[in-house]
Amino acid sequence: MTNTLFRNCHALVPGERGEPTLARNQDIVVRGNRITAIRPTGQAPEPDLDIIEAHQQLAMPGLINTHSHVPMVLFRGLAEDVPIERWFNEFIWPLESNLSEEAVYWGMQLGLIEMIEGGVTTVADHYFFMDQAARAVQDVGTRAHLGWAVFGSRGHKALEESADFAQRWNGGADGRITTCMAPHAPYTCDDDFLRASVEHAKRLGLGIHIHAAEDMNQTRASLERRNMTPIQVLDETGVLSVPTIIAHGCGLMPEDIERLSRYRDHVGIAHAPKTYLKLAMGLTPIPALRRAGIPVGLATDGAVSNNTLDILESLRLMAMLQKHDARNPEVLPIPEALDIATRGSAAVLGMGDRLGQLAPGFLADIILVDTSGAHWQPPHNLAAGLVYSARASDVRTVMVDGRVIMRDRRLLTLDKARVLAEVARHMEHLARRVPEARIQVYKP
Numbered sequence: 001m002t003n004t005l006f007r008n009c010h011a012l013v014p015g016e017r018g019e020p021t022l023a024r025n026q027d028i029v030v031r032g033n034r035i036t037a038i039r040p041t042g043q044a045p046e047p048d049l050d051i052i053e054a055h056q057q058l059a060m061p062g063l064i065n066t067h068s069h070v071p072m073v074l075f076r077g078l079a080e081d082v083p084i085e086r087w088f089n090e091f092i093w094p095l096e097s098n099l100s101e102e103a104v105y106w107g108m109q110l111g112l113i114e115m116i117e118g119g120v121t122t123v124a125d126h127y128f129f130m131d132q133a134a135r136a137v138q139d140v141g142t143r144a145h146l147g148w149a150v151f152g153s154r155g156h157k158a159l160e161e162s163a164d165f166a167q168r169w170n171g172g173a174d175g176r177i178t179t180c181m182a183p184h185a186p187y188t189c190d191d192d193f194l195r196a197s198v199e200h201a202k203r204l205g206l207g208i209h210i211h212a213a214e215d216m217n218q219t220r221a222s223l224e225r226r227n228m229t230p231i232q233v234l235d236e237t238g239v240l241s242v243p244t245i246i247a248h249g250c251g252l253m254p255e256d257i258e259r260l261s262r263y264r265d266h267v268g269i270a271h272a273p274k275t276y277l278k279l280a281m282g283l284t285p286i287p288a289l290r291r292a293g294i295p296v297g298l299a300t301d302g303a304v305s306n307n308t309l310d311i312l313e314s315l316r317l318m319a320m321l322q323k324h325d326a327r328n329p330e331v332l333p334i335p336e337a338l339d340i341a342t343r344g345s346a347a348v349l350g351m352g353d354r355l356g357q358l359a360p361g362f363l364a365d366i367i368l369v370d371t372s373g374a375h376w377q378p379p380h381n382l383a384a385g386l387v388y389s390a391r392a393s394d395v396r397t398v399m400v401d402g403r404v405i406m407r408d409r410r411l412l413t414l415d416k417a418r419v420l421a422e423v424a425r426h427m428e429h430l431a432r433r434v435p436e437a438r439i440q441v442y443k444p
Helices: 070-075 084-098 101-117 130-140 152-169 191-204 216-226 230-236 254-261 273-278 286-291 311-326 334-348 382-388 416-430
Strands: 003-014 020-031 034-040 049-053 058-061 063-068 120-127 143-150 177-183 207-212 244-248 267-271 296-298 366-369 395-400 403-407
Touching: 003 366, 003 382, 020 058, 020 334, 020 382, 058 063, 058 334, 058 382, 063 244, 063 267, 063 296, 063 311, 063 334, 070 084, 070 101, 070 120, 070 416, 084 416, 101 120, 101 130, 101 403, 101 416, 120 130, 120 395, 130 143, 130 152, 130 177, 143 152, 143 207, 152 177, 152 191, 177 191, 191 207, 191 230, 207 230, 216 230, 230 244, 230 254, 254 286, 267 334, 273 311, 286 296, 286 311, 296 311, 296 334, 311 334, 311 382, 334 382
Parallel strands: 003 049, 003 058, 063 120, 120 143, 143 177, 177 207, 207 244, 244 267, 267 296
Antiparallel strands: 003 020, 020 034, 058 366, 366 395, 395 403
């Protein structure tokens, strides 16, 4: 593995309390897959370092997508301008009946291309045919936290197959792949199924990635049917007793936040604001979650409800929507928004001790962002630029686990033209929509 020096960058480094702070004119030294030093530019480089001239680009931790369905890029644009019930029942779940292992492999590669080009180095993915997703991650060189999604209607045999996948791939790709159990949601998995998921997670020493309280309608339906919120269901079935990623939490009640605070050391919320706008779902109550010490991370969700896998877009929308919702421009200031995008997202994945910060000892997942574009000028405040001005196309160089996988916008581990051709080959079949063939029914 090459040892690397990023020379003369502006670096987003931890401040006195760990919050992201800008340090100008820095060199970052990477040995193996770890950051070993961050120091002012000017020191003579050691002879064994491969030098990447940053030219005062902004270096920051690789972005983390805390909840997605990456191969869903295969259906981008096929479910537009419909409410969530129709979105599931008439579009998504019928379309997903067309999936194959081969299509998922190429869809995962297409999604990884989009994320690499936008600075995402780690994704928590919750989908189907996950052996192929894992194989794509292994081939491409990114980092991923993978769970094979299962519905209760598929029975315990499907749950066992999901557990087998998790056991087979945990620690795979030289440690870049971690896994989890992935029951879909409390409204598609009964209590026995959720308890069985927890048993598998505990047996394997893993966590759970699940949708819950996605909007207030789901919470009201759960209260009417069971006199319990979805978060209470997760607590009663033991889900919250293991490390858990909860997507999306737009239907959280105040008592849910108090309940989640008891598990804040290992339970976090994945926040995907563009999906909430498109499907009119409401918003995750981020300030209240943060006050309770519950980790919140950024997410895109799938490309059918978001249309992009652009975390910088999610960052900008998150900051502005929370201000708008509170009618208070002081809510979620720039340092806090960047903290969610870096340390917060790492904490949601249970990786806060090794990802989300540019600091010695942390894994070398690093991106360089070009700030020379007109939309950054004049560069009075680079932190503000990251939140409110940056575009995915500003990301120039991407390193994962000490290995450069994109340099000056050139992908080094992927044949982009072939991936696009393979995806195009599957388009016609994937776009067939037969509602009677849907894989699940949405009825919270």
